[in-house]
Amino acid sequence: MKLLYFAWVRTNIGKAEEEVVAPDHVQTVEDLLDWLATLGPQYAAALDRRNVVKVAINHEYVEHDHPVRPDDEIALFPPVTGG
Amino acid sequence: MKLLYFAWVRTNIGKAEEEVVAPDHVQTVEDLLDWLATLGPQYAAALDRRNVVKVAINHEYVEHDHPVRPDDEIALFPPVTGG
């Protein structure tokens, strides 16, 4: 799956995007965040305020219990502050 | 007193303004409207929908029970429709 990071999720993780192959047990957004948080301290820091992290799959907002699939484009970011 | 007429009050009465000397018993706006309505059919027609006629004395909106004085500028007009 393709992961995109924005704002402080991006600056904490230190990259804007990456391709990952998640383990089989990663079935939902929640699973994905749990797994990402184990990849290193910068990921753990970025995902520390877990409930605040917003998720979009293929440009649509989803909740944390939404399923994820290998060909998804999944974006993680803070609450938006435009306008 | 100086009377000003606008919109259909003006077109009914047939003039935009006039100086009048009202009889002594004309003490309020109501009295003034009663007296004007006796001045001719065009006045009667203009003041037929009496409750609809708005009144401003010296540029301030007033109710029909407001007193009138000889040196007032009194404007009679329909509800406003600008904007």
Add this chain to the structure above:
Amino acid sequence: MIKVQREDFDIGAELAQLTDGNAKVGGLASFVGLVRDLADQGAVSAMTLEHYPGMTERRLAEIEAEARSRWPLEDVLIIHRYGRLEPGDRIVLVATTSAHRQAALESCAFLIDWLKTKAPFWKLEEGTKGAAWVEAKESDDRAAEKWKR
């Protein structure tokens, strides 16, 4: 600022004056009213706006002052035209600036709602069946009513 004028106005230039050089402004809200073409309803081919010079400026200044007393505004602009206007012509511009968007948006809506029921303007519509004075709308009264305190 209040302007009562026969001439058209340039929306871009007028709004620019409200924001240029004032970096305390976070939001600019504006409303422009235009003459609609209701020819298919046998109505407006043109209209003439009459007003009460002197009283108009006083009532508009009062409406501006009321808006400034209710919201923290950086600036207020009201331009209202009079005379003969044709479909597509601009009639009125109200605009407000504030540090905060809700103050700008709410005060802009307030200004046009109050102006509609308080500023001494009257519209004479020229239709296919002759000229007729526009009747005041109850919906305008209700719109103004909601800002009553």
Add this chain to the structure above:
Amino acid sequence: MIKVQREDFDIGAELAQLTDGNAKVGGLASFVGLVRDLADQGAVSAMTLEHYPGMTERRLAEIEAEARSRWPLEDVLIIHRYGRLEPGDRIVLVATTSAHRQAALESCAFLIDWLKTKAPFWKLEEGTKGAAWVEAKESDDRAAEKWKR
């Protein structure tokens, strides 16, 4: 119409396009958001707006469609900039036209309220103490909430 762009926009020219040649328009409501100068609070000397290309356009188009489904609108315009902006710079323009003023005013307020909580933009403020991501405001959530159905 949706425009997501780095360049500034000309308010007058953009608004003129919404009304010129469409005499069904009786009201044009608009809101412009600008970068405030909060230097006295040790805050913004400039900011950088990041967004999610692709998703931004889709979410803004969805917000436009929602506004058109709720109000009888002639036209809708949303312009949002990204990149580095300085105090006084324009960030966003939303504008709506309708035969009726309440539809224009309400839909304009709706657009900016929804955009604030739904369009994927993020502000990085450069202040005297370094750069910091702007925190989302509860007041913006409440503003969006009032349009929920």
